[in-house]
Amino acid sequence: MRAAGDLVARVQMARGMRIAEAKAYVAEKLSISVSELTDPVIMTEVRQDLQIGQIMPLPGCAKGIEAKFRQSEVLGLDINCVDRFRDRTAI
Amino acid sequence: MATILTRYGDGTPLTMSEKELMQDLEAGTQDAADRGNIPALSKEELAHLFDIFSLPYNFVSVEPGNEVVLTYDAGTLKIRRVGVNVDRIQALQIYEKIMGADTMELCHVDYSFKPIKPIVTMEQPILEQALLSTHVPLFYGAMPNLGTYTQPDGPFPNPSELMPMGDIEGARASYDATVEEAVKDIVYAARAMHASGADGINLDTVGAAGEADFKASLMAAAILKKEFPEICIEVGMAGEFILGMHGEMEWEGTRLAGLYPHEQVKLAEKAGVTIFGPVVNTNTSESSPWNLSRAITFMKACCDVATIPIHVNMGMGVGAVTVNDHPPVDVVSRASKAMVEICRLDGL
Numbered sequence A: 001m002r003a004a005g006d007l008v009a010r011v012q013m014a015r016g017m018r019i020a021e022a023k024a025y026v027a028e029k030l031s032i033s034v035s036e037l038t039d040p041v042i043m044t045e046v047r048q049d050l051q052i053g054q055i056m057p058l059p060g061c062a063k064g065i066e067a068k069f070r071q072s073e074v075l076g077l078d079i080n081c082v083d084r085f086r087d088r089t090a091i
Numbered sequence B: 001m002a003t004i005l006t007r008y009g010d011g012t013p014l015t016m017s018e019k020e021l022m023q024d025l026e027a028g029t030q031d032a033a034d035r036g037n038i039p040a041l042s043k044e045e046l047a048h049l050f051d052i053f054s055l056p057y058n059f060v061s062v063e064p065g066n067e068v069v070l071t072y073d074a075g076t077l078k079i080r081r082v083g084v085n086v087d088r089i090q091a092l093q094i095y096e097k098i099m100g101a102d103t104m105e106l107c108h109v110d111y112s113f114k115p116i117k118p119i120v121t122m123e124q125p126i127l128e129q130a131l132l133s134t135h136v137p138l139f140y141g142a143m144p145n146l147g148t149y150t151q152p153d154g155p156f157p158n159p160s161e162l163m164p165m166g167d168i169e170g171a172r173a174s175y176d177a178t179v180e181e182a183v184k185d186i187v188y189a190a191r192a193m194h195a196s197g198a199d200g201i202n203l204d205t206v207g208a209a210g211e212a213d214f215k216a217s218l219m220a221a222a223i224l225k226k227e228f229p230e231i232c233i234e235v236g237m238a239g240e241f242i243l244g245m246h247g248e249m250e251w252e253g254t255r256l257a258g259l260y261p262h263e264q265v266k267l268a269e270k271a272g273v274t275i276f277g278p279v280v281n282t283n284t285s286e287s288s289p290w291n292l293s294r295a296i297t298f299m300k301a302c303c304d305v306a307t308i309p310i311h312v313n314m315g316m317g318v319g320a321v322t323v324n325d326h327p328p329v330d331v332v333s334r335a336s337k338a339m340v341e342i343c344r345l346d347g348l
Helices: A005-015 A019-030 A034-038 A040-050 A065-075 A080-089 B018-036 B043-054 B075-081 B088-098 B113-133 B159-165 B168-195 B211-227 B261-271 B288-305 B329-343
Strands: B003-007 B013-017 B104-106 B138-142 B200-206 B233-237 B275-277
Touching (some): A005 A019, A005 A034, A005 A065, A019 A065, A034 A040, A065 A080, A065 B113, A080 B113, B003 B018, B003 B043, B003 B288, B003 B329, B043 B288, B043 B329, B075 B088, B088 B104, B088 B113, B104 B113, B113 B138, B168 B200, B168 B211, B211 B233, B211 B261, B261 B275, B288 B329
Parallel strands (some): B104 B138, B138 B200, B200 B233, B233 B275
Antiparallel strands (some): B003 B013
């Protein structure tokens, strides 16, 4: 979560992609290069801009399930708990 | 000639000459090649391992851009094991925010699906609450642990008692019966945790009780995948080959006893497993170079044939990591670097 490992893991888990393919997928969705995925400085800014969860939760930023709604949208993936939250809250 | 500082498989420090280092690397890969009937490492790959062990640094790593993701088994259990007195949701947050974990796994201290079944409704709200406050993908995990289904811990006659009495058929019948019950328990608990929003289900230490353990896991994975096509199932193995406790047990026409990782992964794929975690055991009386060369040979063969992500087990006693509660960073980092660079795997 200091960089983009959680996002790459999500793609592996959801789509069964091997590592190179999963990294390329995430990089394209975040509009950054593959080498920037593991840079904690760049990724902190990207995560802050996209509101997809960050190590230091600044006041007002998306946290927890809020951030996972954003992750689902940004990555174009269904996230199990996000779908269930949506159903249970009748959003 | 330079002296190489390394360790035995139990972690004891060891010094080797360059000649001894190369001899151990060659012997390690040959042992794996002979046992698994797989290709030994090439001269270039052995030279790369030689270079990794020759690096004078304590901690070594991969080049930027070659990093891989990490999945964990029993994380919330291990933080209590080391005496850190936090609740499980706090443990998940510590791993996520302080250790920077890519994924995490919620688990119960009694880490088997059989004891989870009667308390699954107590586990579900913990997972549901954890999912509200965390960001990384969360697995729910436990072991198939078919040893808990035989007497005195379970209902079926103990095959280890029947075998010495010569009751081979009775022992095999008992193994068959444990498979049936374990599948029911794994599927029951996994269905519940999937319904509560888990990002994945982890079947950990698969094969610990022999091929019945592996068969139950494959059968459960196949049932879950058919019922929930989107579900993520990770299978992490217990040992490098499937122990032949039964001897003739098959799944989908393949005899399970004696299968090595490059054969196990094909069955995992067939069952619908999403991520496969192969294991190579560490030999405590051989050197780290011997163990790593051997482990890489098995893992490379597995990665070469896999079509699903491979997360090699790298922990105490497996993946060439020393059999010691405090794995030294020099060995862990060299083993991790070599695994990523030579095997082209997808995670650890």
